[in-house]
Amino acid sequence: MDFHNNKLILAPLAGITERVFRRLCRERGADIVVSEMVSAEGICRNPARNRHYIEFSTTERPIGIQLFGANPRSLADAVRYVEDEAHPDFIDLNSGCPVPKVVRKNGGSALLRDARLFERIVSAMTRAATVPITVKLRSAWSGTDWVDTTFARIAQECGAAAVALHPRTRAMGFSGHSFWGRIAEVKAAVSVPVIGNGDIIHPNDALEMLEVTGCDSLMIGRAARGNPWLFGQIRRRLKGEPIQTxxxxxxxxxxxxxxxxxxxxxxxxxxxxxxxxxxxxxxxxxxxxxxxxxxxxxxxxxxxxxxxxxxxxxxxxxxxxxxxxxxxxxxxxxx
Ligand SMILES: Cc1cc2nc3c(=O)[nH]c(=O)nc-3n(C[C@H](O)[C@H](O)[C@H](O)COP(=O)(O)O)c2cc1C
The missing domain is CATH 1.10.1200 (Non-ribosomal Peptide Synthetase Peptidyl Carrier Protein; Chain A)
Incomplete structure (x- = not known):
């Protein structure tokens, strides 16, 4: 699985990046897609009920399945189940979701408050997996207490194959602008590929993010909704070709x-x-x-x-x- 060379990745969007939308994006220029987040506990407790979240068709490949949770054992079990049942190209750990329902159970961005737990989880997942494990981080829980470089280093040391960064804090939710400078910091801190994410709306934003952060690949979320052509437009922009209307x-x-x-x-x-x-x-x-x-x-x-x-x-x-x-x-x- 290659996360280098300006790959254009459809971000996980709960309720939106199900199989139909993922396919529409792949057919219109996305290089890689990611499922919406799936609960590791849900998979362990009731696999049949959660199965539809991890299913995909071969036309969507390469695809990652994203898991969230806070229990290393459940995440490792969920990794084994997802690999056995669905055979995705990689599995991603959600370490950024700010939604109270997820954070209350110490999942998503709550992991950013507990480096030791994060380390145990990523280690458990990489040990359980035969496919690459990636992590998707936010930059901080709140304020300017940046933890992104520390967590990216931990992820790398535990065997993660790539790190995606949405450089907002948990407290910001989706307000303000993402701090692209943090992507450059993380890029300088690790040798695994870094995937930049946050506020790419126009093909020029994509070019700018690559230039100012030096990141290896790009992840696009909200701007792809109702606009799966954005990936193809970005690709053409990166090649210096006219953007297709x-x-x-x-x-x-x-x-x-x-x-x-x-x-x-x-x-x-x-x-x-x-x-x-x-x-x-x-x-x-x-x-x-x-x-x-x-x-x-x-x-x-x-x-x-x-x-x-x-x-x-x-x-x-x-x-x-x-x-x-x-x-x-x-x-x-x-x-
Ligand atoms: C409706 C919605 C659902 C999201 N669901 C997920 C999710 O399941 N997993 C995840 O890691 N991030 C999720 N995100 C965050 C996005 O993946 C992405 O990091 C964020 O929107 C910033 O990128 P963008 O500016 O390109 O949208 C969600 C965001 C939105 C708006």
Missing amino acids: VTAQMRYETMLEHITSYRREHGEARAVRELRSQIGWYLKGTPHAAVARERLFSAADTAQIEDAVEEHFRSAPNLTKKPQRQNTSSFSQEH
């Missing part, structure tokens, strides 16, 4: 594919519940988005979600979406 037709076809595949994969009930927001992401910044979103949110079934998509496309079929940095208008009329 996303036409209304491309967006329309991908939305319909997303709906059809999701329904087939997860069933009508879950599809209607989840797709209202997931399809909503594609509409971001488009004309008449508010009207379409209203229709989406009142949709009673996926057929009505498709109707909303259809109607939106008909209202502006010739618009081209150019990648834009935040807070700028993102549409221009196509000729």
Whole structure:
């Protein structure tokens, strides 16, 4: 598994990076994808119920399954189970999630408060695994008590194959801007590949992160929602080629594919519940988005979600979406 050479990685996003969205991103330029986080305890206690989280199709490879938890033995057992049942290309440890439900049980970013426990967990996982183990860190629990370099070094010493860093503190949640300087610090501290993450919205951000941090690869989360083309656009930007624009037709076809595949994969009930927001992401910044979103949110079934998509496309079929940095208008009329 190679995490060098500017790999473009779809970040784990709970509730979003399930198999359909992962495939859409792989087909549009992501080099590597990661599952949403899966509870190690859940896998150990009730493997059947949690199985769907770790399943994927071969077209998604290379793929990592991300685990969260705070008990070294459970994480090691979960690693063995995931390897035996799903055979992913790597397994990632979540050491950054700030959500209270996870932190309360000492998982996610709570690990950043206990270097000894983190060390035991990463060691237990690398000993149990035959595939590479990676870790995904935040920079600190709160304030400027940076622990990222220390934790990256520990991970490396325990046999981790790569470190991904989202340089915000747990206390920040998703507010403010990530501290890209911390990625450079971690890059200087370890010899394993460092994956930079945080606030890549536009292809130029990707180039800038590589330049200012020296990181080996990039991970993109929120900006990929409703925009799986971002990976291909970044790739072209890195090669110095013109960035491909996303036409209304491309967006329309991908939305319909997303709906059809999701329904087939997860069933009508879950599809209607989840797709209202997931399809909503594609509409971001488009004309008449508010009207379409209203229709989406009142949709009673996926057929009505498709109707909303259809109607939106008909209202502006010739618009081209150019990648834009935040807070700028993102549409221009196509000729
Ligand atoms: C809705 C949502 C769900 C997330 N779920 C996970 C997760 O399951 N595991 C994880 O390590 N990070 C998770 N994250 C954090 C992202 O992977 C990523 O680190 C963060 O969004 C910063 O990257 P970005 O600026 O490219 O979005 C989540 C973030 C969001 C917004």
